[in-house]
Amino acid sequence: MDPKPPEEDETMDQFMEKFRTQKYEKAFNEETWEEEFEKIPMFMKEVPDEIDPEKNPELACLQSMLFDVEEQAQSCKEEGNDYFKEKNYKKAITAYTEGIKKNCKDVELNAVLYTNRAAAQFHLGNYRSSLNDSIAARKQKPDHLKAVIRGALCYMEIKNYSEALKWCDEGLQISPTEKKLLETRTKADKLHRAAERDARKLKQAEKKKQAEKDSLFLAIKDRGIKLLEKSKKGDEDEDEETSGTVLNDISSSENVPGSQVVLDENGRLHWPVLFFYPEHSQTDFISAFHEDSRFIDHLNEMFSQDLPQWDTDQKYVAHNLEIFFEDETSQCFYQVDPESTLLEVLQHSRFCVKAGTPSFLIFVKKSTFCKTYFSDKKRQRIH
Template sequence: MEQKQPDPTSDDAMDSFLEKFRSQPYRGGFREDKWEEEFDKIPLFMKKAPSEIDPKENPDLACLQSIIFDEERSLEEQAKTYKDEGNDYFKEKDYKKAVVSYTEGLKKKCADPDLNAVLYTNRAAAHFYLGNFRSALNDVVAARKLKPSHLKAVIRGVLCHLELKNFTEAVNWCDEGLQIDPEEKKLLEMRVKADKLKRTEQRDMRKAKVQEKKEQSKNEALLQIIKERGIRLASEAAGEEEDSDSDDLGELLLDGLSSENPYGARLSADDNGRLSWPVLFLYPEYAQSDFISAFHEDSRFIDHLMVMFGETPSWDLEQKYRPDKLEVYFEDPDGTDLYRVPPQSALLPVLQHPRYRVKALTPAFLVCVGSSPFCKNYLKGRKVCQVK
């Protein structure tokens, strides 16, 4: 005979349940020392939701999420839910998560163009606050395709163009927005600002062109002076030795004349057409160098050496680099032979030497102590010629 199960609602059944409850300890309670941590696991009390929800670790939260984003709901409802979630993140200034939410809403590809336009516009706002101005602009363009009269998209587009310094486009967008609402105060204000910036940019461009033309004329004059001096130039950028009468090299040199030397100086001419060069002195023994920003072509090498070595440099531990002991050399274009420069010589006749080439518009010379073992070893096996 089948034994009848007690009715769950009967007094006997309730007494049985309570008795079992008293006899077995409850294992789901909070521990006193970890009550804050336990509370943070409950969706209602969470201070911050996890970025990724594992159903095994957070079953309650996963359940709530499945209710909110129920795939059985219409695409419009799901997209709107993501929009609302993105808005919440936006209010909290969590713009990265807002972008993710709006993107998920757009992925639903619902049939409501107005909702999609809002999603694009809101994502543009989040991108804007993240500094992603180009992405923000792309979004407002997409929003306007869906809803051309969407004024928020126009306003945010103007803001993007201003940040990207597209002032002409910013004015055009303002005009298009004012056709929708001629009284829109923000558009009226931004149009004044954009038009002012546009005019300033155009003025600066005109000034830059005038300055560029002046610089071009100045550089052409410098190049002509160099040719008249009979100074031969070479460009490292050319990849091979070329004389200064080469048209291609002339273009390279004109570009180079417009730029400062890496050390902060460039070739210049005085009112009498006399040149001052940026010059580099190299000390191979100690891998050191000196840079002279303006070596006048009529100045002598000894004059500069007296200034540079009036005091012993910190790297000259033996105190042997004294002006009267120094020898100056330059290498020929092939880098094989060396030419010794008399210290009493001025710069110009050395630059006019038939075997000298000025590279990168910066003459360079080697300097060492003539009586030192290093100098003797450095010159060993190389042909040394005297500059007259």
């Protein structure tokens, strides 16, 4: 490495000597450092009303930058307004958003930016976003009337009439003759009253429905009829018996949607009932089988004159039929006396109503199919 030239060493020595002997001109004075420190923009506690660029160039520069931010936000607002007039609401929202991002110190301008963006969101059907911007505008300036009006209109659209009334009242305190607020308040009050009235009617209807349901379950419980409910524990295929418990099972039949057991004005039950014909894979549905009706009466009516088309051999005649129900727990089939009433069968110790619909199997007496069907099954006659 080549040694430094003598003139460079001499220059360095002179610099170091000057550094040691001369005081830094811009250094803080030991006695007045607090006052000098206060003059630095970053540490100022108060900003003077008038700033002399020659005496305080740093603060003047910062002030200039601040005014630039406000000018940029103002420019974004004007750009958004132009898009809004053209009904290009998406671009208007983008412009207003850029203005809000400037974080300028002009509260009035910020309130306008939020309110204008709320208007653009409103025209796009974004009522929640519009409402949020209206709230944000009022945080900037609580008495900003356009923000109050926009917020009230948003609450009307989302059907929150109580809040719409509140915002209208707050706006009318600012401007008691504001036509839009007066009109909106009148409409909100009318709809609010209607909503409250509808809510009361619905509550009364639900109360009545629950009372009817409670009476229905009490009638079932008093009769000792067992209901079969899907187990809520373990295997979904497992069933459990219950009696007199409030179950969805009797409110609507799974087999026939919309059908359900009904308690009439005389306190008697009418059940939806299914008849299955395994030999032909056919079914019959009786929508209202009175609990005091006999099975033979229904069979006589069903197979008296017009025989079903699937009964090609015309074997299904009331007196020639056998009725069974299945006890799934014991896997035993119980034969029902046709002279029995529905209630007598439902009260049998081994009968359970499943899915809200009592179900029975119908066979032709001593038919080959009947013998084959029960060849590997247990069956028992009801005594």
